[in-house]
Amino acid sequence: MSSDLAAFVRGLPKAELHLHLEGTLEPELKFRLAQRNGIELPEKSVDEVKQTYRFHDLTSFLRVYYPAMRVLQRPEDFHDLAFDYLTRAHAQGVRHVEMFFDPQAHTGRGVPFPAVVSGYRSAIARARRMLGISAELILCFLRDHSAEYAMATLLEALPYKDWIIGVGLDSDERGNPPSKFDAVFQRARAEGFLLTMHCDIDQQNSIEHIRQALEDIEVDRLDHGTNIVEDDRLVELAKSKGIALTCCPVSNSFVTAQMKSDEIVGLLNRGLTVTVNSDDPAYFGAYAADNYLALAEQAGLEIDQLAELAKNSFRASWITPARQDQFLREIDAYVAGNS
Numbered sequence: 001m002s003s004d005l006a007a008f009v010r011g012l013p014k015a016e017l018h019l020h021l022e023g024t025l026e027p028e029l030k031f032r033l034a035q036r037n038g039i040e041l042p043e044k045s046v047d048e049v050k051q052t053y054r055f056h057d058l059t060s061f062l063r064v065y066y067p068a069m070r071v072l073q074r075p076e077d078f079h080d081l082a083f084d085y086l087t088r089a090h091a092q093g094v095r096h097v098e099m100f101f102d103p104q105a106h107t108g109r110g111v112p113f114p115a116v117v118s119g120y121r122s123a124i125a126r127a128r129r130m131l132g133i134s135a136e137l138i139l140c141f142l143r144d145h146s147a148e149y150a151m152a153t154l155l156e157a158l159p160y161k162d163w164i165i166g167v168g169l170d171s172d173e174r175g176n177p178p179s180k181f182d183a184v185f186q187r188a189r190a191e192g193f194l195l196t197m198h199c200d201i202d203q204q205n206s207i208e209h210i211r212q213a214l215e216d217i218e219v220d221r222l223d224h225g226t227n228i229v230e231d232d233r234l235v236e237l238a239k240s241k242g243i244a245l246t247c248c249p250v251s252n253s254f255v256t257a258q259m260k261s262d263e264i265v266g267l268l269n270r271g272l273t274v275t276v277n278s279d280d281p282a283y284f285g286a287y288a289a290d291n292y293l294a295l296a297e298q299a300g301l302e303i304d305q306l307a308e309l310a311k312n313s314f315r316a317s318w319i320t321p322a323r324q325d326q327f328l329r330e331i332d333a334y335v336a337g338n339s
């Protein structure tokens with residue numbers, strides 16, 4: 001039964017909307033890029049790198065996450081990272097992805113912005129050609145750095161505006177509320193970018209941060225945001241504005257010791273556009289379909305609810321309404337053919 005469900009979930013057409021490209025660095029690729037770029041790692045084998053991919057909270061995760069990025073140096077490294085991810089996503093039934101990247105994590109260590117974005121861009125073009133999967137880029141600002149640095153990064157990105165669909169906000173939320181970046185997001189909106197941002201799980205001031213994102217910044221989507229379940233007014237506001245949440249069950253279980261499945265399914269049942277995503281799959285050991293399956297097993301989801309989550313992933317995406325409709329019909333046909 002469980003293997004039937006796994007096969008069903010894997011074949012279910014889906015979009016992925018909460019995915020950090022830098023969080024897709026598998027130990028094998030990290031080791032290979034280090035060798036290619038002549039970078040000495042403390043670990044002497046792929047297995048030793050794997051041993052370091054073990055976490056019990058956000059702090060121990062971030063301690064491995066940022067230093068690992070130094071193996072990414074040239075456009076071809078960023079290409080390989082994104083293409084490897086898109087290949088894995090495609091194998092899990094993902095048909096469209098809107099992917100975060102953190103330019104400051106690279107430019108801050110001397111890698112030029114164009115090297116990052118051109119590498120990612122070439123992987124997107126190749127994956128579209130070879131696999132038929134579509135993908136867009138979302139530029140994330142690191143919220144534990146200054147608003148001025150975020151604004152400078154936004155200005156640096158403007159010549160590449162056509163390659164970047166939206167902007168987001170990630171990294172350590174503590175003491176770094178959405179309001180800190182109000183001017184940056186208003187400028188991004190004026191430049192034509194769509195807006196999303198992380199409101200992480202169980203933060204200090206989670207509800208106030210969600211309120212700021214919805215009412216002051218007026219985001220188009222919310223990343224995580226699961227704590228909204230604690231505030232009926234904000235749930236109704238998100239519903240009336242058509243704001244979707246990008247939830248990440250397996251990631252939640254790493255940073256809070258639980259998937260938050262009751263909250264996610266509760267919000268789905270209340271009619272919010274809830275989606276399921278993988279966040280940093282190389283580090284949390286679960287890609288898109290693995291997250292659907294983990295949630296299904298934890299919460300006892302039925303086929304109809306899984307199909308609704310997959311439909312939500314396209315409804316919440318930034319593809320055209322015509323393409324959304326096409327995917328919704330495809331999901332209906334898939335479900336009909338598998339029940």
Ligand SMILES: [Zn+2]
Binds near residue numbers: 018198
């Ligand atoms: Zn995230």
